[in-house]
Amino acid sequence: MQEIELRFLIPPARLKGLMRQAKVKSSQVTQLAAHYYDTPDQQLAQAGIGLRIRKEGNNWVQTIKARGDGIAARLEHNTTLDHEHVQAMLNNNALMPDLTIYKDTAIAPALAKFKLKKLAKNLTRQYVTDVERTTRLLVDDKNYKNESSIEVAYDHGKIIHGKDDTQRQAIKEIEFELVSGDLDFLFATAKTWCKRYKLCLSTVTKAERGGLLITEQAYSPAVSANLSQLEVHKDSSRPTFIRAVVNNCLLQILPNSSAIAEGSEDDDHILQLRIGIQRLQSALKAFNNFSDQLNPEWSVILKQTATLLDEYREVAYLAHTVQPKLEQQGAPTVDWSAELKNIKVSPIDAVQANDFQLTLLELIAFSMSDPSTEAQADKLAIDKLTKILSKHHTKLLEAEHNLDDLDIDNAGDVSSNSNDEQKAQHKLHNHLNSHLKSLRYISEFAAPLYSKKQSKRWIKRLAKAQKALGQYLDNLHHKDYYLQKSATEPNALYGAGWFAATLVKREKRYQKRLEKPRSSTTFW
Structure with a gap:
């Protein structure tokens, strides 16, 4: 039963x-x-x-x-x-x-x-x-x-x-x-x-x-993505495929949102909920025509919730993780309590919000609904996946190319460190990171329908590149936070300088990591 x-x-x-x-x-x-x-x-x-x-x-x-x-x-x-x-x-x-x-x-x-x-x-x-x-x-x-x-x-x-x-x-x-x-x-x-x-x-x-x-x-451990629970195969129809993908994302989202709804402010719960939402956002956008029952409002609410979680997590991570690590290396104390108090929406508020809870209910209902009643029930997912993967791969390469062009234009330019130039570079880095994440998640969802050996190698390289770029962007954001904080608290200059010193090394690392998926044969 x-x-x-x-x-x-x-x-x-x-x-x-x-x-x-x-x-x-x-x-x-x-x-x-x-x-x-x-x-x-x-x-x-x-x-x-x-x-x-x-x-x-x-x-x-x-x-x-x-x-x-x-x-x-x-x-x-x-x-x-x-x-x-x-x-x-x-x-x-x-x-x-x-x-x-x-x-x-x-x-x-x-x-x-x-x-x-x-x-x-x-x-x-x-x-x-x-x-x-x-x-x-x-x-x-x-x-x-x-x-x-x-x-x-x-x-x-x-x-x-x-x-x-x-x-x-x-x-x-x-x-x-x-x-x-x-x-x-x-x-x-x-x-x-x-x-x-x-x-x-x-x-x-x-x-x-x-x-x-x-x-x-007090709470169960944070739950990360488990792709072994993704039940898709070569014969999956498009409506069946998108339901399985949504289900897999919810298996990560729901336990973490449950813990936060009960009061957890643990960084792991917030991080894994944020990743689960990112995976789901990528899926709903990439496979938006796999089902007639997808509600465009889901993406709006998910984006809103993710933004609120990000606003809290960035400052909380600085206060509870980054600053203690810096102090272990001799950095002076920097108090981030005022910034934490100024955050209007806490994680529990974001998760308990009625529109987010109703969206979760609708997503669960969708994942458990019958795919055989849809018009595309006789159309295979794999027939469309190759085109979707190629499209996102092209967007990633374009994002890399745009960033390379900016770096070439700035070479030897004394004004390349201006605020406008930095903002343009930050925007392109975030754009690249967004495309890298999307391609990785879409590749993970599609992988069971293709060669296991080739897809495993491809996804592993994407994941390493994403991690390296993510670390670079994290350090960049930390530097900016500490630099801004130094206007009212001079002790923060230590942190700003420390993270500025790491950026060159981090940039070389992520560029090296990006070379492998760029030069690799795709698995689709």
């Missing part, structure tokens, strides 16, 4: 209003006491598997969940246990799950890499949850031919450490689960509630929260 659900965090200011909708006459309130199991080294959690025994009313139910085939989909297997047997285990403080029941079930592939007998011996109770669940059923009575229904569940309670019940974490979340019918009704309902109560999507399950509690972590 595959469950399809959307989970949201609730802003405290909206909780009372939401509860009036959740607790209606027809709603039901259930006490849920659950025991969660894993090995001491968290083998199940690392595999994306949650295993629990939970009391649901008068019944004890053993449940296992694993990753499904969509962003909002998870495989789930439930078994009602013998009440007397469970009570006997509880009396002896020996309540343990039975793994033998999963043989020859749909969940079996998720456990294939484990030796179940060995796994069963190593299982321990990691944590317990004590939750009051309020549920109500919503039915789409407008569509009589294919009636759809959703269960709305508001959970309020706590997670308790399995070995130290003084360690606890509060739970306040709402879930929308498709019971029957169409996905469209699930997403339409979720969007309505999201607009009304400013809800924020969360990928953090109770099992994950429990794992964080016992490992004493």
Whole structure:
């Protein structure tokens, strides 16, 4: 069985209003006491598997969940246990799950890499949850031919450490689960509630929260792009291809945005969310005619969010990472707190913004929608990819050529260091960096449809060139920030001089790195 659900965090200011909708006459309130199991080294959690025994009313139910085939989909297997047997285990403080029941079930592939007998011996109770669940059923009575229904569940309670019940974490979340019918009704309902109560999507399950509690972590680690999860092949149609690409980008975006929505200001979360958005922006622009269901407004909201994240990250990175490293090398102290305070929109504000959350919902819905209903369902992606890759490759070469021309024009010109000249050079560098990133991301998305050996070598060279150019641009930006800061704080001159001294070396490095993809045979 595959469950399809959307989970949201609730802003405290909206909780009372939401509860009036959740607790209606027809709603039901259930006490849920659950025991969660894993090995001491968290083998199940690392595999994306949650295993629990939970009391649901008068019944004890053993449940296992694993990753499904969509962003909002998870495989789930439930078994009602013998009440007397469970009570006997509880009396002896020996309540343990039975793994033998999963043989020859749909969940079996998720456990294939484990030796179940060995796994069963190593299982321990990691944590317990004590939750009051309020549920109500919503039915789409407008569509009589294919009636759809959703269960709305508001959970309020706590997670308790399995070995130290003084360690606890509060739970306040709402879930929308498709019971029957169409996905469209699930997403339409979720969007309505999201607009009304400013809800924020969360990928953090109770099992994950429990794992964080016992490992004493506030948030899960940042998630980077994982191209092994990109499910495309030579026979992929254009609508199928773009959905798979969007799905792959969301697998990076959603966990990082979830952490930030809960309050993380960790640079890794912000960086990986920013990269995920860049990848998605590149895909939506390059493959914009692969589907009739792409909404041009998505790119507008994504760009807006990315800009806000960039504005915060640049200053925060200087304050929390760059400045401490400079001070380790003998630099004087520079205080960036005023610049941080002047940033009007924090990462949590950018991510919690309703238009961004609604855009994420629409992107998830698109990635899970049926590609076979589109007009281009019979057209292969690979027939168009070669032209797209060649076009972006040409743009990259043109950007390199324009920068080379500017450098030649400035050779021996005493005015080449003027502000106007520097601005022109910065603009061309950023233009080159933008084309380099786009070509890299598009190449990564297209690679599974071409020769693995050639595409791997090409992408590796692009990635090295992008990294080298990125480091050059970072140093350039750091120099400018410190130079501007020196107008009010003379200590900042040290940083400005230090980064200025690195630029020549960084420039030579990125130019050398660019030579390889420039002179290499393309893989398409």
